[in-house]
Amino acid sequence: MWTIGRFPALWVLPVILPVAVLTIYPIGYALWTSLHQVMLLFPGEDWVGLDNYKAVVTGEYFGAALKNSLVFTLFSAPLVVLIGTATAMFLYRDFFGVTALRSIILLPWVLPGAISAVLWTWVFHPSWGVINSTLFKLGLIDHSIPWLSDPTLAFVSITVAHVWTQVPFTVVLVMAALSAINPETIEAAVVDGARPFQRFALVIFPQIKAIIVLLLVYNALIAFTSYDLVYAMTGGGPGTATTLLSFQIWKESFSMYDFGAGSAVAFIVVAISAVLIVAITWAIPSDIFGEDEPADAKA
């Protein structure tokens, strides 16, 4: 690794600048807007201090939305990591058709949220969704289950669809982590007579623990800020059953045109995300900065 005395602006700024324009400026702007009264229908942008925050926090939706977001995050992040890790362990083996399966598993990742939402509406639809019609044909139910209109079931349906969209990324990263394990350590464990569960708990898991922690935090962040599935599947309903905090930003700004209130919610979301982002920086492996020797020097 060579050292350059000054900051190589010509090489780096073309990347830093666009990214900064799309993050630092909007965050500053959201902060400014949240402290002013900015409504599309009324001219003037008066300083209102923390009034927007007060109005939002004491509003009738906030408590429900915050609780929904936290419950959603608490359920979906561990589920994604659990299913993703199990799938990665399975796909890491060699069997007929595994290559095709490894490609297919990526599909949900490539699809826009809007399409995933339609696909799952189709699965959960009360009268001709595949779940209800299958249960019906098997004679297990005699009336349709309201997957998307019962508050609890709607929440479950959203969670399932969200987990579906997030599993592929976890699978890819866990497989990458698995490939970094020295296979000799596993063979040694087999020779020593370790049973499959012991092999996982004592040999494999300690070596992929770091990436699993990272993925848990990352998925918590994604779940906490996701909104497109709710937007397209339930619109936040029934009632406020699936209204997430991130969806509330959208509602305040673009359906009530109260940008001040929308920005206040946005800033609350950013603040909570910031905590998770700090957690991620602790979990990131330190060699990602390339401070140590490049990989070829070690090999």
Next chain:
Amino acid sequence: MQKRNPFLTAIGALLILLFTGGPILLAFAGSVIPDRVMFSPDRGLFDEVTLENYRFIFTGELPPAYLQSGANRTMISDAARQAPLSLWNSAQIAFASLVLNLILGAPAAFIYARYAFPGKKLTFMFLILSPLVPAVALITPIYMMIQAAGLVGSKFAIIFIHAARALPFTVLILSIFFRKMPGELFEAATVDGCTRFQTFFRIAVPMALPALAATGLFAFMLSYAEFMFAMVLSGDSSTRPMSVVMAALARNPDVSWSLLNTAIFVAILPTLVLVALIWRFVIADLVRGAVKA
């Protein structure tokens, strides 16, 4: 490795296939089965399999079922016919984002991978953490910014935002590839009098071509799947990308189910190719280590 039970393997594979591919297969089934068959319980599902919805989307020829008297013409939405054009729009936007990402991202990734310089850790940290700021919190200010620039409704704004949002990933992935290259090559180039740019352009880039293709595909995919910025910033149907058209169609309660599913499956088809390419170039490389060993 020890023996596995092939029966359990088959069950596991089937479960994964059903969970991942199930909803997509349902969309395909829904696209070839007319609504009237779907909703009448006494008919066999596969009695009247037809491709008439596909014909409507690509040629505008109305399916015969909708021409019969008493059929509900509103069920057949012209929005579905935007699908091919929106795919073309998505392809243009995503390809422009891909090119921008490689031109802007590759030099930066090279510098981050091979040199130490003041401000390196801070700027790199900023780059890889910035995608974690929730987009939904940034959308309003960004919309106002683009509006002030008079670019709402043009593809340029969407291209710029998609490119900028993919750049951190591009730099991160490419810098990992550049770090894996043998250092002796670059030392030899420097000894032979190559400038920093010549070293990058004549040595690093030709060697990294597969990695560049892979990272480009990744940027393409991020743009292709993005929905929120595209929705807020796109204008009429001549600039609207696929994700926006699909969302509009999906939220229209009157559109016939089979037509909706057809449009969705038309939009899914290119992603099947994309997924195969991404696996081939990006992830196979990532996972190769142990398979080789």
